Amino acid sequence: MCKQKRYRSKFWEKYKLEELDTNEWEALCDGCGKCCLRKIEDADTNEVFYTNVSCKLLDTHTARCKNYKMRKKLVPDCIKLTPKNIKEIAYWMPDTCGYRRVFYGEALEKWHPLISKNPNSATEADQTVADKTISEDNVNEEDLENFINEKWS
Numbered sequence: 001m002c003k004q005k006r007y008r009s010k011f012w013e014k015y016k017l018e019e020l021d022t023n024e025w026e027a028l029c030d031g032c033g034k035c036c037l038r039k040i041e042d043a044d045t046n047e048v049f050y051t052n053v054s055c056k057l058l059d060t061h062t063a064r065c066k067n068y069k070m071r072k073k074l075v076p077d078c079i080k081l082t083p084k085n086i087k088e089i090a091y092w093m094p095d096t097c098g099y100r101r102v103f104y105g106e107a108l109e110k111w112h113p114l115i116s117k118n119p120n121s122a123t124e125a126d127q128t129v130a131d132k133t134i135s136e137d138n139v140n141e142e143d144l145e146n147f148i149n150e151k152w153s
C-alpha cells in the first residue's frame, strides 16, 4: 500500500520556505525539469537565457534525473536547492517554478499539482521538458547559443 503524503493546508501560502518539512518542500517541485536545462547568462545584465539542451543526467523522455542520489558526484556543478540558497538562485529559476514563486510571494501556477490535485497536470499543461530537449552529450559547447528557447525561462 502506498503511504499517503500529508501536508499542512495551503502550506505554500502560510509558511516561509525555511518553515516547510521535507514532504512539503519536495511537493513544491512540479517535476517540469526546466532547472536541468543548460542556460546562458549575460555577464553584463545577468539576463538568463534557457536552451533546449539538458544536463547529461536528465532523462530526456521523462524529464527526471537519471541518478538523483549521485548527481552531485556525477555532475559537480549541479546545485542542490535549499531554503538557504534560494535567494541566490531564484532569479534564474523558471518563472513557473514553485520554489521561485513562493520565494517571491507569488501564487503557484493553476496547473501546479498542489493546486490541481492532479499529479500529471504539469505534463497535461505542456509545462515539462519531457521529449522536448537534447542532451548536452550531443551538442558542442560552442553551439549552445543556437539552442536558446524562451519558452522555458
Ligand code: SF4
Binding pocket: 028, 029, 030, 031, 032, 033, 034, 035, 036, 093, 094, 096, 097, 098, 099
Ligand atoms: S524548475 Fe522548479 S519545479 Fe521545475 S523541476 Fe526544477 S525545482 Fe522542480
